[in-house]
Amino acid sequence: MDLIFGKDVKLREDRVLKRLEGIVSRDNLFTDAEHLVSYSYDALNRETLPAAVAFPRSALEVSEILQVASEEGFPVIPRGAGSGRAGGSIPVPEGLVLSLERLTTIHNIDGDNLLAETDPGVVTGVLHQRVQAEKLFYPPDPASQSFCTIGGNVSTNAGGLRTVKYGVTRDYILALEAVLPDGRILHAGRKTRKSVVGYDLVRLLVGSEGTLAVVTRITVKLIPLPEGRKTLLAYFPDVSRAGNAVRTVLRKGFLPATMEFLDGGSLRVLRDAGKITLPEKAGALILIEDDGYPEALERAMPRMKEILGEAGAFEVLIAEDQKAADNLWGARRALSPTLAKLYPQRISEDVAVPLDRIADLLRATEEICRGRGVGNANFGHAGDGNIHLNLLFDAQNHQQVESAEAAVGEILRAVVGMGGTISGEHGIGLAKRPYLSLEVLEPALGLMKRIKQAFDPKGILNPGKILP
Ligand SMILES: Cc1cc2nc3c(=O)[nH]c(=O)nc-3n(C[C@H](O)[C@H](O)[C@H](O)COP(=O)(O)OP(=O)(O)OC[C@H]3O[C@@H](n4cnc5c(N)ncnc54)[C@H](O)[C@@H]3O)c2cc1C
Incomplete structure (x- = not known):
């Protein structure tokens, strides 16, 4: 990999590095290529090399580092494990990555x-x-x-x-x-x-x-800690019936701990990767876990099974024991890594819509993607309307990449039109910054900018994230 360093970087001046070394010691401050590359990316497919990486071991060290950054005027990018999907911890070339990994008590x-x-x-x-x-x-x-x-x-x-x-x-x-x-x-x-x-x-x-x-x-x-847990799985012929079933369960007075949803595209990815066997006509799946007193769960699960059947599920299974439940959840957990392996450059959105618009969201996504020649596989937290829309395309094909990016804009506009949000849980970071003003309008946007200004008048903390 060619290392492209930013110009006029304060952090490469000996004097400034010495000040930082004085705080965290030489063992916890790095400017070598291996560290810069390792801390140049998160779970969004983008990367930028920072100028240095520091590992403070106390709040006091964090405080002293930020004092130096503020006096010398270099950017600081806080970072946990770098698993963020919105690019929130991707550095800027003249910046210091402040890794909190060693504060583990x-x-x-x-x-x-x-x-x-x-x-x-x-x-x-x-x-x-x-x-x-x-x-x-x-x-x-x-x-x-x-x-x-x-x-x-x-x-x-x-x-x-x-x-x-x-x-x-x-x-x-x-x-x-x-x-x-x-x-x-x-x-x-x-x-x-x-x-x-x-x-x-x-x-x-x-x-x-x-x-x-x-x-x-x-x-x-x-x-x-709840005493017991129980898992139930329901297959539906299509996403509309699955989407409606989620609401029916809630309206009938049940509030399960989780209600996960997988569409036909996601089920096919899992089946083709050998992670599950599927009934022929499965077009969607809902996986429910509830917790609480074991006696209450013994009563609730069969009733939920009945409700799901009435709502259009053609097969409903209640896991006999925790091992069977773990197998079902294992397939759900395998989905994201399997998609990442097959489509490393996929675009993964995490929109949320009101519960009665889930079926509309899935229909709109399908139509937009089909119109633009892009594949899609969707899954997520249906019980809170938060669906992960995955746009699948050939990253080597320039036209497909452009089509996928255009589809994202169209989908996000449709989501806002449904009263939904462009990010249910991953945040804005770098990835969604161009779309923030679809959802946050004036005067809220101006207030947000003034809040940032009040906390960080010199703009040194994680610059270029969230706000346009
Ligand atoms: C396979 C996979 C599954 C995921 N599933 C989910 C999910 O179900 N739900 C969900 O919400 N997310 C999910 N994520 C996204 C991600 O794991 C979460 O956003 C998580 O909260 C990020 O934690 P992190 O320690 O990796 O933070 P990072 O990615 O390092 O940082 C995330 C943001 O927080 C800031 N930050 C980190 N630590 C600090 C700190 N101490 N002080 C100030 N700012 C800080 C960073 O600057 C950045 O903006 C998933 C990601 C992957 C790869």
């Missing part, structure tokens, strides 16, 4: 007050395991939980499979410690479940994608 799990305090670099799945060992539950469960960090989840307001019943990351953040772009350390929120004191800075920072402050300590709310 869970400071406190407090069962009496149902909360935990954690560093931002803790992997989400590790937090899950640690609290579960104490019969406690942190519900947000992005599909990337085995590698993404809790700091990244806070900064993108990550959702997950259990959003239907339990909500998103924002619903579980009680308090934050965060470093402002000039190095000052901010404390927002309290350990209490309620607090109405001034503007809610916690909710402002959650989902701000590293553009306002660097999150260095997180207090999360926990709930008691």
Whole structure:
């Protein structure tokens, strides 16, 4: 790979590097090609080499680094595990990647007050395991939980499979410690479940994608761990009936923990990759998991099976035990990596629409893609209207790439027209920045720009993200 470095980069001056080395030591600051390449990309298919990568080990070090950045005027790009799909942690050429990976302590799990305090670099799945060992539950469960960090989840307001019943990351953040772009350390929120004191800075920072402050300590709310879990799978002949069935289950008084949806395109990808065997006429699948008291689940599952049958499912299976359930979920989890392998350059959108527009969204996507000669495979969190639309095309074919990009614009406009949102959980980052103003209009857009200006007047924190 040819390394193309930015010009006039402050961070390549010995004097500035020495100041940073004085903070994190030589062992935690890198300018070699291997590190620059490794930290030049995330899960969006784009890359830009930074000027340097630093691994602070405390909030104080983060604060000192930001003070230097503010004085010297170089950009800083906060980064967790780099699993973001919107390009939020992709650097700029003159920037310092500030990796929070080495802040990995869970400071406190407090069962009496149902909360935990954690560093931002803790992997989400590790937090899950640690609290579960104490019969406690942190519900947000992005599909990337085995590698993404809790700091990244806070900064993108990550959702997950259990959003239907339990909500998103924002619903579980009680308090934050965060470093402002000039190095000052901010404390927002309290350990209490309620607090109405001034503007809610916690909710402002959650989902701000590293553009306002660097999150260095997180207090999360926990709930008691549900005793039982049960999984159910339903096959439908088409997506319309599957979309309607999701609403019917909810309207009949059930609120399952997850309601995942796969369309015919996704099912064929899994079948062709040998991940599942399919009934002949399967055009869509819904996978439901609920949790709670085992006795209540024993009653609820057969009733949900009946409702799904009435709503048009031609086959409904209730997993006998956890092993059978894990097999069903294994196929769902295999979908994203299988698509990534077959179509490494695919465009993956994560729009959300009101529940009664899911079938319209899928129809519109199908029509737009067909009209432009692009394939599509769609799946996602149907219970909260958040569908991952995957546009499949030949990345070597210039015309197909252009058609796919044009299809994205058309789809996002259609989503906004349906009262939906252009990002349900991945955020805006770089990828969706050109489309932000489809959804955020004046005066909200102007207010957002002024909020950024108030936090970061010199524009050093994650420049070029979110705002047009
Ligand atoms: C296979 C796969 C499945 C996924 N499934 C889901 C899913 O189900 N739900 C979902 O919501 N997302 C999902 N994602 C996207 C991604 O995992 C989430 O956005 C996750 O929250 C990113 O965490 P991260 O640690 O990788 O953050 P990064 O990608 O490193 O950063 C994301 C953003 O947060 C900022 N940031 C990171 N840490 C901090 C910090 N401490 N302070 C300030 N800013 C910070 C970065 O600057 C960037 O803007 C998936 C991704 C993959 C690859």
